[in-house]
Amino acid sequence: MKASQPILAILLFFSIGTQFVQGQNQPGQPTAAKPSVPAPALWNNFVETDFPFFSSVLDARNLGAGWPTNNLTPRGIILNLGNDCWACFDVDLLRVSAIWHGKGVTPVSMSQGSYQVAGAKAPIGQGKLPEIIGTPWIANGIYPGWQPGEQVSRIDPREPGPDSREIGRGPIDPRLGRFKAVRLRENVVWLEYDIEDVPIREWMESRVENGIAQVQRTFEIGKREKSFTLIVGSRPESLTNRLDVSVLANTVGDAPAVSLHESAGTWFLRVVPSYTFTEFSVAMSLNSAARPAQSLKAKPAELRWPEIITTSGSLSESDEDCVVDNIALPTTNPWKRNVRFADLAFFKDGRAAAVTYDGDVWLISGLRENLSGLKWKRFASGLHEPLSIAVRDEELFVFDRNGIWNLRDMDGNGEADVHRLFSNAFAQTAETREFASGMRVGPDGSFIIAKGGQQGATIGKHNGTVLRVSPDGKTTTVLGWGLRQPFMGVDPKTGLVTASDQQGHYTPATPLHVVEGNQYYGFLTGSQPKEQYPAPIADPLTWIPHSINASGAGQVWLRDARMGSMNDRLIHIGYYRPELFVTLLNDRGSRKQGAVVSLTRDFLFPPLCGAVNPVDGQLYIAGFQIWGTQAEQISGLARVRYTGGENNSTMPREIVAMKEGMLLRFDVLLDKTKATALSNFSAERWNYQRTANYGSPHFKLDGSKGQDAMFASSVYLSNDRKAVFVGIPDMQPVMQMRFGWSLGTESGKTFQQNAYFTPYELISFDPKTEGFEPVIVDLTLKGSETIAEEAPINVKEGKRVSELMGCIACHSVDGSKLGKSGPTWKGLFGSEVSLANAGKVVADAAYLRESIIDPTAKVVSGFEKSDAGMPSYEGVITDAQIESVILYIETLR
Numbered sequence: 001m002k003a004s005q006p007i008l009a010i011l012l013f014f015s016i017g018t019q020f021v022q023g024q025n026q027p028g029q030p031t032a033a034k035p036s037v038p039a040p041a042l043w044n045n046f047v048e049t050d051f052p053f054f055s056s057v058l059d060a061r062n063l064g065a066g067w068p069t070n071n072l073t074p075r076g077i078i079l080n081l082g083n084d085c086w087a088c089f090d091v092d093l094l095r096v097s098a099i100w101h102g103k104g105v106t107p108v109s110m111s112q113g114s115y116q117v118a119g120a121k122a123p124i125g126q127g128k129l130p131e132i133i134g135t136p137w138i139a140n141g142i143y144p145g146w147q148p149g150e151q152v153s154r155i156d157p158r159e160p161g162p163d164s165r166e167i168g169r170g171p172i173d174p175r176l177g178r179f180k181a182v183r184l185r186e187n188v189v190w191l192e193y194d195i196e197d198v199p200i201r202e203w204m205e206s207r208v209e210n211g212i213a214q215v216q217r218t219f220e221i222g223k224r225e226k227s228f229t230l231i232v233g234s235r236p237e238s239l240t241n242r243l244d245v246s247v248l249a250n251t252v253g254d255a256p257a258v259s260l261h262e263s264a265g266t267w268f269l270r271v272v273p274s275y276t277f278t279e280f281s282v283a284m285s286l287n288s289a290a291r292p293a294q295s296l297k298a299k300p301a302e303l304r305w306p307e308i309i310t311t312s313g314s315l316s317e318s319d320e321d322c323v324v325d326n327i328a329l330p331t332t333n334p335w336k337r338n339v340r341f342a343d344l345a346f347f348k349d350g351r352a353a354a355v356t357y358d359g360d361v362w363l364i365s366g367l368r369e370n371l372s373g374l375k376w377k378r379f380a381s382g383l384h385e386p387l388s389i390a391v392r393d394e395e396l397f398v399f400d401r402n403g404i405w406n407l408r409d410m411d412g413n414g415e416a417d418v419h420r421l422f423s424n425a426f427a428q429t430a431e432t433r434e435f436a437s438g439m440r441v442g443p444d445g446s447f448i449i450a451k452g453g454q455q456g457a458t459i460g461k462h463n464g465t466v467l468r469v470s471p472d473g474k475t476t477t478v479l480g481w482g483l484r485q486p487f488m489g490v491d492p493k494t495g496l497v498t499a500s501d502q503q504g505h506y507t508p509a510t511p512l513h514v515v516e517g518n519q520y521y522g523f524l525t526g527s528q529p530k531e532q533y534p535a536p537i538a539d540p541l542t543w544i545p546h547s548i549n550a551s552g553a554g555q556v557w558l559r560d561a562r563m564g565s566m567n568d569r570l571i572h573i574g575y576y577r578p579e580l581f582v583t584l585l586n587d588r589g590s591r592k593q594g595a596v597v598s599l600t601r602d603f604l605f606p607p608l609c610g611a612v613n614p615v616d617g618q619l620y621i622a623g624f625q626i627w628g629t630q631a632e633q634i635s636g637l638a639r640v641r642y643t644g645g646e647n648n649s650t651m652p653r654e655i656v657a658m659k660e661g662m663l664l665r666f667d668v669l670l671d672k673t674k675a676t677a678l679s680n681f682s683a684e685r686w687n688y689q690r691t692a693n694y695g696s697p698h699f700k701l702d703g704s705k706g707q708d709a710m711f712a713s714s715v716y717l718s719n720d721r722k723a724v725f726v727g728i729p730d731m732q733p734v735m736q737m738r739f740g741w742s743l744g745t746e747s748g749k750t751f752q753q754n755a756y757f758t759p760y761e762l763i764s765f766d767p768k769t770e771g772f773e774p775v776i777v778d779l780t781l782k783g784s785e786t787i788a789e790e791a792p793i794n795v796k797e798g799k800r801v802s803e804l805m806g807c808i809a810c811h812s813v814d815g816s817k818l819g820k821s822g823p824t825w826k827g828l829f830g831s832e833v834s835l836a837n838a839g840k841v842v843a844d845a846a847y848l849r850e851s852i853i854d855p856t857a858k859v860v861s862g863f864e865k866s867d868a869g870m871p872s873y874e875g876v877i878t879d880a881q882i883e884s885v886i887l888y889i890e891t892l893r
Helices: 110-115 795-804 845-853 879-891
Strands: 018-020 053-059 072-082 085-090 095-105 132-139 146-148 177-184 189-195 198-209 212-221 228-234 243-249 258-263 266-271 278-286 309-311 322-327 341-346 352-356 361-365 374-380 388-392 395-400 403-408 418-423 436-441 447-451 466-469 476-481 487-490 497-500 510-514 542-544 552-557 570-574 579-586 593-600 609-612 619-624 635-642 654-658 661-665 681-686 708-710 714-717 723-727 736-744 750-757 832-834 840-842
Touching: 053 095, 072 095, 072 189, 072 198, 085 212, 095 212, 095 228, 132 228, 132 278, 212 228, 228 278, 243 258, 258 278, 266 278, 322 593, 341 609, 341 635, 352 388, 352 619, 388 436, 388 447, 395 436, 395 447, 436 487, 447 487, 476 497, 497 552, 510 552, 542 593, 542 750, 552 609, 570 609, 570 619, 579 654, 593 654, 654 736, 654 750, 661 736, 723 736, 736 795, 750 795, 795 879, 845 879
Parallel strands: 341 388, 487 552
Antiparallel strands: 018 309, 053 072, 072 085, 085 095, 095 132, 146 228, 177 189, 177 418, 189 198, 198 212, 212 278, 228 266, 243 278, 258 266, 309 374, 322 635, 341 352, 341 619, 352 361, 361 374, 388 395, 395 403, 403 418, 436 447, 447 466, 466 476, 487 497, 497 510, 510 542, 552 570, 570 579, 579 593, 593 750, 609 619, 619 635, 654 661, 661 723, 681 708, 681 736, 714 723, 736 750, 832 840
C-alpha cells in the first residue's frame, strides 16, 4: 500500500503531545481541554514488514480455470514468510487456503482501505474483498486441511446456514479439529491446533536458493492411534510453470512416518499412526527442485516494540457536573503507526489496554489524577479488525472477526507472545459489514458479543446477533437476532444485556434494546422477502429520535464508579453527534421501560465504547471515525470526570410517564417558583413506521405526518422539594415522547433538559406514595394568558426556550444537516431562503415569526417532504418567548 498523498494528510489527526520516553515530559495544559494542534505526518503501511502476520479475509475465488472453486477465507491469518512469499491459514477449516509469491493482498478491506484515508469504506457485500497480489503457487478448496484416514473428501462438513451458498459457516466440529493458538517466535510464527485431539504445531518459512524462492511447512505432530491425511494443496495441471513438492520426515519403525502423494494436480501427505512424537517438513518451489531442510527450533521472540511513548492529558475547566478531559494519543511513534482506538479495558491496578481497529493493542499506565506522564507500550498486533477488548480475571481478551483471542505475555517482557484462540464457536462471513462490534464479560465469566447484521450477499448464521459465549469458550447461545448494526453493553452486577442499533432500513429510529430470550428485533437484509418478518418483533426499551442520536454506539454501566449521583447508572454512547446519554430505567410496570437524557457533548472525537477505571472511578471513552461524524478528530481517548458532588447533580434521578402526566425526580432541592411554572415544561409525541424504507417519518396519533404538541395543565412540587409532577391531559402509549423542563435549584443554579422515551405502560399517580400532598391532578388546560408571567425578551431566554422545546432535534446550530428535519439555524437570519413553491424570501424577524406560528406558510425548499413536520407553536410559547427565540437565531452567524 502506498502512503497517502500530502493533501490527504491534513484530514488526519496527529497529536504532537507525544514523545519518546527519553525526551522531556510535556504535562497537559491545565487551562485547556483540547490537546495541542496536530502536526501533519504520514503513516507507514498498514502491513508492517517486520511483523510476521496480519489477519484478513482472502478471496481466491477468481484465480482462474482449474484452481479450487469458491476459495474464500473469511477468517484468515496472512503469514509474511519473507522473500515476497505469503501464505493464508484458515482457522475455521485448518487449511492453508493459498501460498503465493508477490506483494501480499489488495488493500481493500475496511481497515486497510481506511488506514491512510479516514472515512474510506469498503462496499457492502462480498464482491470486493482482499485478493492475492502476485503468483499463486498452491491453493485449497472449502474442505478441512487435515482429514482422518487415507480417503480425501472435498466436501465441507460444516452445517450450512440459512443460505447454503454462504462459505462462512464457522469452525469445523471440535471433535474433528480445533485451532488453539498463534505463538510468536524469533523469526517464525507457530500455529498450534488439534486434529481429533492430536496436537499439531506448524510453522512456515521461506528461503532463496540459487535465486529461487522456496516455501517450507514444518510440522510437529503428537502420538496418534490412526492415520491422517494432510491436503497440501492443488494447482491446475495446465499451467506451464511447474511446482515441485518434496517431503522430509523421520521414521516410525523402519517405515517413513509420512509419504507424499500427488493426483490430478493435488498433493497430499499421509501420516501413519505412531505412539511417539513425529516431525516432518514439506517444501515447494516454482520451476525449481524443492529441497526440504532441517528446521531449527526457533528461539523466543525478542522485544519488537521496546520504546515507551509518553503523552499527557488536558484537564477541562468547565463548570458542568461532568467534564471531558482529552488525552493525547501516541500517534508520534517510531513505527509511524496509525492509532485508531475502538475500545479500552482496565486491570485492577488501573492500567488500561486499548485496541485499535488496525489490529494493535496498547498498554497504558498513569490514567489518574492530572493525566500527566502517561506511558504507552505496544503489546500486540495482527488482529482482524477488532472493535472491543475486555479483561477477565486479569487476563486480556480481544474480539475480532477471527474470534475471541486471549493475549498472553508468557515470558514477561511486556509484549504478547501467544494469541490463544479462546473461542471461534460461532460463524463469521466475509461480509464487509459483519463487524465484530462488541464484547463484554458477564458476571458468570461468559462473554457476550455483538455482530453486524447488514448483508449485501448471502445470509450467514450469526449476522446481526447478540450471543453469549460460555465461560470456557466452547458453546454459544443466541440471545437476540435481527439486528442491523448492534453495539452492546452488559451490567457487570446483574448481567442485563442491552444493545443499540443503527437507524436505517427496517429500523425507523435509534433503538435501545434489552436483549434476551432469543428474540427477533426486526431487521431484514435486502435479499430477504420485503417486510415478511420471520418472527414477532421485540420492542426496544426505548426509541431515540434520529436527530438526537443518529448513530447509537456502546453502553457502559457505572458500577463501582466514583461519580457521585452518576454511580450505578447506565450510559448510552452516541457516535455521529458525539454525546453521552444517561439511561433512566423504570421497572414500575409489568415491563422494563427507559428514558435517555443528555449527559455531555464535549467530545473532540466520535466515541464508540467505554469503561470505568477501578482506581480513579471515572469513565473513560474511546472511539475513531470511519463513518460520518460531526467530531473534529479521527480518533481519541478521553476521561469523563464527575465534578458535581455527591448529591448536587441536576441530572434526573427518575422519569416516569403516568396516566395523569409526568413524574420528574432529582437529587437536589428545587426552586419552588420555577418548579411550579407551567411555562417551564414542554412535551410532544409521535409514532414511527417500521418499513423497508430508510428510517421513518414522524406520525401524529391520527396518522398524519408530524408531532403532537402536549400541554401542561398543572404542576406540583413534592414535600421534599426534589420532585415535580406535571399534569398532562390525554397521556397515551406512543412510540416516541419528548418531555422538556427548565428549572432551578434552591441555590440558584438554572438548568434545562429534554428526555426521550417510549411510554409503553402508564401507571397511576399516587401522590402520597410519591411524596406529595394529597391532590387530584388538574387536567384542565389553561389559556395562554395564565400559563406564565411574561419572561424577559433577550438572547439568553431564546436559547433557553429553544432547548426546552427540543428545537435542536430538528434544527442544528452548527451548520450540520444529517438527521435534521429542518434547515440549520446557523447563518439563517438575514439570508435569502429558497422556498418549496419556487419563490424566495429573506429570513428576517417577520419570516421567522411566521414560521414559528404557521410552519406550513413558507416551507424551505428541500424540506417539503420532511420526515417530521414542524408543529405550530402558537399558544405553546408566548409572544415574548417567540421574540427571544428570534433574537437567539440572529446571533447564530
